[in-house]
Amino acid sequence: MEKEFDYFYDFVYKELNLNLSFYKDAQMQRRILSVMKKSGAKDMIEYSKLISKDDKIRKEFLDQVTINVTEFFRNKDMFEQLEEIIVNNTSKKFNKLKIWSAACSNGAEPYSVCIMLDRNNLLNRAEIIATDIDKEVLSKARDGKYKETELKGLDDYLISKYFIKDIDHFRVSESLRKKVNFKRHDLLLDKYEKDCHLVICRNVTIYFKPDVKDEVYKKFSESLVSGGLLFIGATEGIYNPKEFGLKKVATCIYEKM
Numbered sequence: 615m616e617k618e619f620d621y622f623y624d625f626v627y628k629e630l631n632l633n634l635s636f637y638k639d640a641q642m643q644r645r646i647l648s649v650m651k652k653s654g655a656k657d658m659i660e661y662s663k664l665i666s667k668d669d670k671i672r673k674e675f676l677d678q679v680t681i682n683v684t685e686f687f688r689n690k691d692m693f694e695q696l697e698e699i700i701v702n703n704t705s706k707k708f709n710k711l712k713i714w715s716a717a718c719s720n721g722a723e724p725y726s727v728c729i730m731l732d733r734n735n736l737l738n739r740a741e742i743i744a745t746d747i748d749k750e751v752l753s754k755a756r757d758g759k760y761k762e763t764e765l766k767g768l769d770d771y772l773i774s775k776y777f778i779k780d781i782d783h784f785r786v787s788e789s790l791r792k793k794v795n796f797k798r799h800d801l802l803l804d805k806y807e808k809d810c811h812l813v814i815c816r817n818v819t820i821y822f823k824p825d826v827k828d829e830v831y832k833k834f835s836e837s838l839v840s841g842g843l844l845f846i847g848a849t850e851g852i853y854n855p856k857e858f859g860l861k862k863v864a865t866c867i868y869e870k871m
């Protein structure tokens with residue numbers, strides 16, 4: 615089986631430019647086998663051929679391995695802490711705020727940040743970049759259309775203020791949409807942003823192998839200016855922040871020293 619996975623990982627890297635060997639093996643292999651079974655392929659060679667020639671199967675495979683689950687203000691209490699630190703500290707230290715939401719999925723995360731900044735009159739001082747490896751979610755993010763069920767983390771006031779209701783969806787207002795620069799970026803292969811005052815990367819490093827995760831945090835630290843913040847997911851504590859030149863300032867929030 616290991617040989618089959620080696621072959622398949624190699625194929626995926628060449629064909630789709632996605633390096634699966636950086637992700638935790640057991641989790642990744644379980645996901646591959648389950649989506650392969652759905653396609654009807656009997657082994658990974660046959661599955662590779664299907665991925666090459668069938669757009670639907672390729673999309674199903676990519677959806678399965680990248681996992682796009684997200685929501686607005688995911689872990690609300692942590693966003694509240696972030697808001698408090700930005701308003702009372704970071705925005706006082708820096709005039710301009712360069713913000714990078716990495717692995718942003720369908721945009722719920724960077725748009726939550728826009729709302730947070732706007733209600734504190736800070737949005738006009740911010741430059742917001744949002745990236746993900748998955749082109750499809752990025753296109754949804756740019757479009758900014760969400761079903762009512764996807765607005766779970768927002769109350770009626772925020773929905774009426776920042777969204778325009780249409781027949782079967784709600785669309786993020788143009789003023790927020792044009793504030794976010796969505797771009798494709800692979801955390802494992804591409805260069806990182808520089809001079810950021812806030813980097814948000816939540817619920818993706820949990821899928822990476824420990825040494826890969828450490829490398830990612832090292833690069834995020836290098837992306838930050840001194841005094842800048844790194845905001846990570848609720849299950850992703852950094853146990854040795856000093857090693858990356860970071861200091862913990864709240865649950866899941868670290869400051870570059």
Ligand SMILES: C[S@@+](CC[C@H](N)C(=O)[O-])C[C@H]1O[C@@H](n2cnc3c(N)ncnc32)[C@H](O)[C@@H]1O
Pocket residue numbers: 680681682683684685688716717718719720723745746747748751799800801802815816817818847
């Ligand atoms: C579970 S979602 C997290 C979304 C959002 N950050 C949140 O916490 O709600 C994980 C995202 O990571 C993206 N992703 C997976 N591997 C990636 C990589 N190597 N580089 C950049 N993004 C990646 C996926 O496409 C997906 O949109």
